[in-house]
Amino acid sequence: MSQTAETPPTFREWLLSDRPQSRAQARLGRAYIVWRRFSENRLALIGLAIILALVFIAIFADQLAPYSPVQGNLRGARLLPPGTDGYLLGTDDQGRDILSRLIHGSRLTLLVVGLVAIIAAPIGLIVGTVSGYAGGWVDAVLMRITDIFLAFPKLVLALALVAALGPGIENAILAIAVTSWPPYARIARAETMTFRNSDFIQAVKLMGASPFRIVARHVMPLCMSSLIVRVTLDMAGIILTAAGLGFLGLGAQPPMPEWGAMIASGRRFILDQWWVAAMPGFAILIVSLGFNLLGDGLRDALDPKEAGQ
Template sequence: MASTAASPTTTTPSRTPGSAAQALALNLRQGLRRLLRNPMTLAGVLVIALMLLVALFAPWIATHDPFEQNLKQALRAPSHANWFGTDEYGRDIFSRLVHGSRISLYVIALVTVIVGPVGLAVGSMAGYFGGWVDNLFMRITDIFISFPSLVLALAFVAALGPGLDHAVIAIALAAWPPIARLARAEALSLRHADYVIAAQLQGASSARILARYIAPMLMSSVVVRLTMNMANVLLIAAGLGFLGLGAQPPAPEWGAMISSGRRYMIECWWLVAAPGLAIMLVSLAFNLIGDGLRDVLDPRSE
């Protein structure tokens, strides 16, 4: 009598993460997959990645010394020897553009590092405590936000004096209020959440609640806002450089390059076209990445 052997059952491996670290890694992989699935966001990521590589390897990518002057080669049109032409001092525009990416990334990174924690702290405290704390912080925020960012940055840098570091401080002072208002709006909706009330009943201090329960829930919205704010930071930095209040000559800052080339732009269009195109592409890329991050991090977009 033939005995029927029970076929072993095949079990599919569970995708349920076994720890918080595994859950975080799984969420990051899924978010990155969704982020790169959007062709516009992918284009923005590629532009910023290219800019990072150019800034990192600028000495090897640049074909000339960005500060070397050669008046005999002044105002030369784009050619095989000078890919983007030369400026009024005979300096290679392509090389100056490549080295200028370092200045732009320096300003964007430093302003973001300053603005993110300040805006998050002010907004979360205002939304959580409410009352006079909220009124005090929001009235200060309203004063800052009532002026256009570029005008406010001009006022601060005029008081501090021209220079790249002073421009960074001025831009940071003008860029934190939108982050604070966003964090405050999110904190208002979270301060009466069940898990926050449970932490209060267990005797958790306000600082612990803000750091462990409120701030992490605000991070997604703040990150999206900071990413989209990077385009505005780049434009303000270029505006200050154009007015001679940012990076000082002979630094190859993109806004300053446009300022020095505007006197010859009718006959020598490449003087302003190259840095202007770089500013436009990088600003557009940051906006595209911000839109993609909003779609990934906002649960309402599901």
Template sequence: MSANDNTKQNNKKRSQWVEVWRRLKKNKMAVLGLVILVILFLAALFADQIANYDTVVIKQNLADRLQPPSGKHWLGTDEFGRDIFARIVHGARVSLRVGIIAVSISIICGGILGAIAGYYGGLLDNVIMRAMDIFLAVPSILLAIAIVSALGPSIINLMIAISISSIPRYARIVRASVLSIRDQEFIEAARAIGASNTRIIFRHIIPNSLAPVIVQGTLGVASAILSTAGLSFIGLGIQPPAPEWGSMLSGGRQYLRYAWWVTTFPGVAIMITILSLNLLGDGLRDALDPRLKQ
């Protein structure tokens, strides 16, 4: 392929993503979700500037325990006198990091397995997909619980557990996309000029299978954050005193009747984050759907 052809192909891909962005901007709910996510990312990025981790987030101050929301403590304090707003901000860093890294691992591993299964077919396809079916037969949260229980509770093991439980989902999505494009003319042309199977898979097939993976990845981050909160809630995720929304819910549930803010605000943080990711995912699905093109 000549340099001129490469330039044309790159310009075409750029114009396609510009068109996707134009479609996405028309969806007000998707833009709202994107704005919320940007705010959350900025809060997580500058969490240390917003509140000092050691003195405000971790250090106990029993004299201020269970204080209601006020000018001093915007969202009140928890059972150990720690500022809930500061802990939610630092908890955003933990939840977003776990969600993004876990989903990235799932997409890479699942994408490669799905591409290989769909491209080669035959026995290799059957072996890979039957292994994925075995994983899918077990509820993802139960599989994550089993893996964390075996490896021990820690942030690394939590990311490993969530990523392993999500791999089959992306493998099936990529395989379906590969089956629909592996016999198209541009793949045949790549074979005709002597391109290797590895180059065809990574240079042509996987990039053209990204649209459904991007949408599912956005929704997958929401599921990963929810799984993180659920595992932390039962004591298998991020361990105290590190701030994590699920463990904050677990620690404050016994004070729910007379200190509602201890559990309400971490729960609202989880809800807003999941909602924003779902709104963005729905918007990306509509923007990337070729059937919506005029």
């Protein structure tokens, strides 16, 4: 017994200990279990690799892009097919390198999905948890407001908001965020209602905690896993909505290399110079697929039923 007691546990055993000595150890242990379950999904790892590659390209766009994304050679490089004169993916009608525009356009894509998630997810989380915990007329009012937003198709409502605010990438992000929070509120409300009358919430009440503290410190953290999964799965839809606004000329304005706007400018040449519109469309496809695979993997890794097994 003394020999066993003197043997220090390995780092893995320390993470998987059923008697953690601190909150940090417990959190690291849960994170390790989630990562181990996530890494068993090959498709999820592919999705993670795609998103990490997108982040890397966006960070080092200036170093990776071989040409300027906004300036082209109208005289000698207009509508060149892929692989001609060093243009790997060809050029557009302004003589601009499509690969360089796609690389710099990754920054706009990450900007849109990042800001929409930062704006919409907290709004939905606050509305859903307050509605689910308070109940009564508060729940009725907040959920009816949510139903009003859900009654309109997301793209149609975003089009109406951008038309009212004016075209531009900032207004497009705000419009997409305003139309994206209702599903998060529904999920947070459903999660809150499952445990608002549970024993540990009642114990916190008996200790004198205020409703604000209960919602902020105990209810919201319990809703985070489901919300993260839903936000990740919605990234593909956010990208498509932003591309749709750009395609209609209501998103990022020329000469910004936004992928939807690139497709719009290339639709005139779709029959003869197919690469002008096909390359940004392929980029949207790959990134959307990456977010979907990542979201599916997170859903399986964070599933409470799986965690309990």
